Every structure is written in structure tokens, then in C-alpha cells.
Amino acid sequence: MASEEQISAIKGAKVLMVGAGGIGCELLKTLALSGFQDIHIIDMDTIEVSNLNRQFLFRQSHVGQSKAKVARDAVLRFRPNISITPYHANVKESRFNVDFYKEFDVVLNGLDNLDARRHVNRLCLAADVPLVESGTTGFLGQVTVHLKGKTECYECQAKPAPKTYPVCTITSTPSKFVHCIVWAKDLLFAKLFGDKNLENDLNVRSSDATNLSEHSEDVFECRKGEDIEQYGRRIYDHVFGHNIEVALSNEETWKNRNKPCAIYSKDVFPDKLTKENGKTEKGSTTEDVSAMASLGLKNPQDVWSLAENSRVFYESLRLFFSKRQKEIGNLTFDKDDQLAVEFVTAAANIRASSFGIPLHSLFEAKGIAGNIVHAVATTNAIIAGLIVIEAIKVLKKDSNNYRMTYCLEHPSKKLLLMPVEPYEPNKSCYVCSETPLSLEVNTHHSKLRDFVEKIVKAKLGMNFPVIMSGASIIYEVGEDLEEDMVAIYAANLEKVKFFFPCSKNIKTINMNLFSFLQNVGLESTGIFLLHFSSLNYFT
Numbered sequence: 001m002a003s004e005e006q007i008s009a010i011k012g013a014k015v016l017m018v019g020a021g022g023i024g025c026e027l028l029k030t031l032a033l034s035g036f037q038d039i040h041i042i043d044m045d046t047i048e049v050s051n052l053n054r055q056f057l058f059r060q061s062h063v064g065q066s067k068a069k070v071a072r073d074a075v076l077r078f079r080p081n082i083s084i085t086p087y088h089a090n091v092k093e094s095r096f097n098v099d100f101y102k103e104f105d106v107v108l109n110g111l112d113n114l115d116a117r118r119h120v121n122r123l124c125l126a127a128d129v130p131l132v133e134s135g136t137t138g139f140l141g142q143v144t145v146h147l148k149g150k151t152e153c154y155e156c157q158a159k160p161a162p163k164t165y166p167v168c169t170i171t172s173t174p175s176k177f178v179h180c181i182v183w184a185k186d187l188l189f190a191k192l193f194g195d196k197n198l199e200n201d202l203n204v205r206s207s208d209a210t211n212l213s214e215h216s217e218d219v220f221e222c223r224k225g226e227d228i229e230q231y232g233r234r235i236y237d238h239v240f241g242h243n244i245e246v247a248l249s250n251e252e253t254w255k256n257r258n259k260p261c262a263i264y265s266k267d268v269f270p271d272k273l274t275k276e277n278g279k280t281e282k283g284s285t286t287e288d289v290s291a292m293a294s295l296g297l298k299n300p301q302d303v304w305s306l307a308e309n310s311r312v313f314y315e316s317l318r319l320f321f322s323k324r325q326k327e328i329g330n331l332t333f334d335k336d337d338q339l340a341v342e343f344v345t346a347a348a349n350i351r352a353s354s355f356g357i358p359l360h361s362l363f364e365a366k367g368i369a370g371n372i373v374h375a376v377a378t379t380n381a382i383i384a385g386l387i388v389i390e391a392i393k394v395l396k397k398d399s400n401n402y403r404m405t406y407c408l409e410h411p412s413k414k415l416l417l418m419p420v421e422p423y424e425p426n427k428s429c430y431v432c433s434e435t436p437l438s439l440e441v442n443t444h445h446s447k448l449r450d451f452v453e454k455i456v457k458a459k460l461g462m463n464f465p466v467i468m469s470g471a472s473i474i475y476e477v478g479e480d481l482e483e484d485m486v487a488i489y490a491a492n493l494e495k496v497k498f499f500f501p502c503s504k505n506i507k508t509i510n511m512n513l514f515s516f517l518q519n520v521g522l523e524s525t526g527i528f529l530l531h532f533s534s535l536n537y538f539t
């Protein structure tokens, strides 16, 4: 039973929820049932069929509609007198600024990605609003409380980087199915359907005997007069045949490894592919276009033979070029894109077959390709309950009792929920502390672009950096910049030794990154130190 004090804290509170997915649906319901009366909710997504098994506020008829709006309507049906304000929007939009955050007593995150979490963390710090952060993966979950100056912020501890694999394992010596998936998804799929200008480690030159005269052309481009079947066969033979033979020619590589075998289309494809595969043209929308459907393959849990994978490979390629041509050049792999999953599954299996690695079903391949750990609705419900418990403590300013709680898969000391006292802020956190952060950059080689892209944006997560040298802006990102300024900034990005000052003395450049004030001290050695002072977020 809630005490009088709790009830009045809840009733008077204005809360912001970010995310109306698995955790968000549970959270909105629990907040409403706990007596919260003024809830704002931001979610940028629309409802997908795959959400329905656990995001219980949504029904089949809602597919395609805003999650935030449908979640609101569903909850108002059983709590008609409370106020729920939905925003079908990205939380990173500029309208959700410090002033917007300041209106709330507490912010509750039910997000699924680091980028948005970091963004909300920084705005909560800037607005000095407490944040209750959460996450689940299968049976695991956690809820943490972040209060400026009192507890660590979301970014005080470095987050483990997603698993990566050495490039040579992916391109030359795969030994696990996941290596074949990464190859199919990040190299082959990206090369065929993604941005052609992006760097890619896949061998792009062909030295196939039929084409000696056109040696320099990109083998992944469709040639003049070539029909889609010829193109598909050529790609197949190049990546699964020719490239493997080239790899085999390097004897050293295979001394202590099993040799792969080259696979050519003529050995696995029936003669007239197009006729056989082209008979059914199901599907008119992007979501409906499916190689499995047109080939009559029904069960995504079946493991296909090499021949079946080869047919899916060709058919999905053909469907991309015939039904989704407009998207080619801009596609990135998406685990919810059926045709993309079919292509990647087939390509990974053919490669696996070549390297003697066991083949997998589309269902398994999709899980690996999308880094999917199947969501557990119960974990989301438990986590949502814990978020509300912490939110109430925040509202009562009961900071001595804040807890970070971990939801475990197996009991530890007979407990499945492990509460821990929150940690103190990390004194060297560049986001919430005032301690400068030092970075070393080799100014002889680094372009301003390297600095902006690799450090400021990728590493530090600054979305709209404004970089100043003395009083002048040398780089800026923004929606309403003049064209000539955009051109000047673009030119600045390409400058090497940009950081070399005219004078040999240490020079200070004021860096205003997302209105972060920063100083750059330059040393005459060509290495400079960057001092961050994160006092003035978003001011």
C-alpha cells in the first residue's frame, strides 16, 4: 500500500517516458495503475507485427501506427482521467531541449540503443532532472538511477563495445557461422545494395578469364546488356568460386587449416533459373517481396541445402533488382527486412558450405545477423515495476534508498533480483564531471574530418558539434546553415595539419561541441592535447 506521502508525490509528478516498446508498454501501464497523472511519452517508431507478441498495448489493427499514440489510447481506455501526451518523434529532435526537460520531475528511459540513451543522459544532466535508466536482454535486465552530482551518470562507466571480428577472419578464414553472417551482411550485402562509395574490404576486382579487357571495372556493377540471371551467376561465381580459388593459391594460409572449396553456379544451379524461379511474383509492397514465398519455401526453421540456398541467393538478388531497384545504393541491412535476411542467410550458408561450416536456418541466421536475443515479456514487466519503484523514491527525494537493480537469469545467493547501492559519479567522466579529458592526436596526419568524425561524433557522441578556433567557427553542423558556410566547413574538414597554430607557442582553441566548452592546447611536437571542460552543456 502506498503511503499518503507517496500518493501525493505521484499525483503531483510530471514524468517523461522515452521509448514505448517492450519496456515502455509495461511502464506506461504500471505508471497509470500506480496513480501517475501526467505522463509524456516520446517514441519515433510505428508498430510492427513483430512487436505484438510482447508489446501488449498494441493489436494487429495498429500495425503501421505511432507507438506513442496507440500506447496512450490503450491506457486511457482503463485510466480515462489521466493526461498522457504522446510525441511520435525522435528524442534527438531539437524541440526536446533543456527547457523541455526542465518541465519534468523525472525522466524514465525504455530505449534500445546507446546513442539515444547517451543523448537523454546529457539532457537530463544539463536540465538537472533525475533519470531512471533501464534495459533488458532476454532474461537479463537492469534499472539504474542517475542524479547529477549524487550518483554516476549513464556514461560514467565505459560500455562494452559490440563484439567485432578481425577483418582477415571475415574475408579469408571464417571458422564459425557468425563469421559467414558478418561477411554476407557487412561486406557482400553492403557491396551489392548499399552505398557504393563506402569502403569495403571485399575484393572488388575480378580477374575472371572472360573479362580480361574490362579488368578495371567494378565486378559488382551490372554490365551493359547483361540480364539479371547472367549478373547473378557472375556475382555468385566471383565470390564463391573465383575468390576462393584466389585464396587457395596462398598455400601458407591453409597449412594448419581445412581448405575451402570453390563453388560455381553451373554446378549447383539448374540450367534455366529465371524460368523456374520467375513463375510466381507474389508481393507488391516492400515487406511482401520474398524469395522464400516465390520459391515455395515455407518454414524459416528449416535448414536449406546448398542448392536451395543458391536458389534463394539468386532469387533474392533478382527481387532486389526487379522490385526494389530504387532502394539499391542506399540499403543497409535490417533484420526486419525479409528479403535482406533471405539474401544474407543464403549467402552466409553458401560460404559456410565452402568452408565446411554447418549450415543454419533462416530463423537462426536472422538471430545472429540482428544480434537478437529473443525478448522475454516477463523481464520487461519486472523491469518496468522496478523503474516505477525508483521513480517514486526520486519523487520523494529518498536518495539514501536509491538502488541499481539487476535482474539475473540464475539466482545468486537465492536472489533473482540483485539490488546494489548506486555508485558515486566517476570523477574523470567527461560527460558529468569537470575534469578535463586529454586526447592525443597526430596533427601531421589527422584531418579535421578525422577529428570530427572519429572522435567528436563517434567517440564522444556529439551530434551537432560547433568547433571554434579563437573567435571563428571552423566547423558546425546545423539544419539552417547558409550554403556557402556548408562549403567552407566541408573544405575545412579536408585540411591536414589544421591544428597547427601559426605560433609555436601552445595555443588554445575553444571548442564548442554541442555547446560543450572545450579547449585545445597545441604542442609544438605535432601532438596536441584536448582538454574537455564539460561544465556548460547545451547552454
Ligand SMILES: Nc1ncnc2c1ncn2[C@@H]1O[C@H](COP(=O)(O)OP(=O)(O)OP(=O)(O)O)[C@@H](O)[C@H]1O
Residues within 6 Å of the ligand: 018, 019, 020, 021, 022, 023, 024, 042, 043, 044, 045, 050, 051, 067, 089, 090, 091, 092, 110, 111, 112, 113, 116, 375
Ligand atoms: N532516438 C529515439 N527516439 C525515440 N524513440 C526511440 C529512439 N530510439 C529508440 N526508440 C524507441 O525505443 C523503443 C525500444 O523498444 P524495444 O527495445 O522493445 O524495441 P523494438 O524496436 O520495439 O523491438 P525489437 O527491437 O525487439 O524488435 C522502440 O519503440 C524505439 O522506437
Ligand SMILES: [Zn+2]
Residues within 6 Å of the ligand: 152, 153, 154, 155, 156, 157, 425, 426, 429, 430, 431, 432, 433
Ligand atoms: Zn558521468
